[in-house]
Amino acid sequence: DIVLTQSPESLAVSLGERVTIHCRSSQNVLNTSNNKNYLTWYQQRPGQPPKLLFSWSSTRESGVPDRISASGSGADFTLTISSLQAEDVAVYFCFQFYGSPHTFGQGTKLEIK
Amino acid sequence: QVQMRASGPGLVRPSQTLSLSCTASGDAVGRRDAAWAWLRQSPGGGLEWIASVYYRGKTSYNPSLQSRATIRVDSSKNQFSLDLNSVTAADTAVYFCARQTTRVLSALTYLYYFDSWGQGTRVTVSS
Numbered sequence A: 001d002i003v004l005t006q007s008p009e010s011l012a013v014s015l016g017e018r019v020t021i022h023c024r025s026s027q028n029v030l031n032t033s034n035n036k037n038y039l040t041w042y043q044q045r046p047g048q049p050p051k052l053l054f055s056w057s058s059t060r061e062s063g064v065p066d067r068i069s070a071s072g073s074g075a076d077f078t079l080t081i082s083s084l085q086a087e088d089v090a091v092y093f094c095f096q097f098y099g100s101p102h103t104f105g106q107g108t109k110l111e112i113k
Numbered sequence B: 001q002v003q004m005r006a007s008g009p010g011l012v013r014p015s016q017t018l019s020l021s022c023t024a025s026g027d028a029v030g031r032r033d034a035a036w037a038w039l040r041q042s043p044g045g046g047l048e049w050i051a052s053v054y055y056r057g058k059t060s061y062n063p064s065l066q067s068r069a070t071i072r073v074d075s076s077k078n079q080f081s082l083d084l085n086s087v088t089a090a091d092t093a094v095y096f097c098a099r100q101t102t103r104v105l106s107a108l109t110y111l112y113y114f115d116s117w118g119q120g121t122r123v124t125v126s127s
Helices: none
Strands: A002-009 A010-013 A019-026 A041-043 A051-054 A068-073 A076-079 A088-098 A107-113 B003-008 B017-024 B034-039 B046-055 B058-061 B069-075 B080-083 B093-105 B106-118 B121-126
Touching: A002 A041, A002 A088, A010 A019, A019 A041, A019 A107, A041 A076, A051 A068, A051 B106, A076 B046, A107 B121, B003 B034, B003 B093, B017 B034, B017 B093, B017 B121, B034 B106, B046 B069, B046 B093, B046 B106, B058 B069
Parallel strands: A010 A107
Antiparallel strands: A002 A019, A019 A076, A041 A051, A041 A088, A068 A076, A088 A107, B003 B017, B017 B080, B034 B046, B034 B093, B046 B058, B069 B080, B093 B106, B093 B121
16 A cells, blocks of 8 residues: 655644645655646545645645645655645645555644644 | 535444445436545544445445445435444544546546545444
């Protein structure tokens, strides 16, 4: 199975500050035939199901604010929040659908300092 | 916009079969270009894909659960369901149903990511 390792596991950041979350895959999830990374990012707010933020490693879903961005390729990926807002408090998961079974990272819990 | 509502028994005895159902609205579970999936989240917060069902009832399972899980679709009711047998305390989790994007290429269906999730139903396995 492909293992996704997220870092840090948790972090507390002041409002307005920058947040960076990493996701490292045990295998490459880039499909060279179509040049797409088979990785997504989800946000799970307390008491809610996960919500898709980015598909194909960096394609922003409708309604996701511009302050949240995603990047990376191959086996290393990053989710960035440029200026933390209160509504960003959540657990963030990366997910790969390149290998079977599809797997999730363990999650990164983001809180306000 | 698709909405999904998962339902289940809440409490299941060890060694029994857990049966879950998901009713979709705003989309058709029988459509050619989507799959319908069950996932779960453990009390520790980890997410795990269990199984997917897609066009004409074709299925895909996580190998770790394949021997105990059965996923089905009922297009007439716009529902899909999951049975998980021989449950133990390790099966205690919140179970989510979700829509999964797909791509059909040369008559093969490739399962991609989950673009919409239902609210989830909590299941406790305990005697």
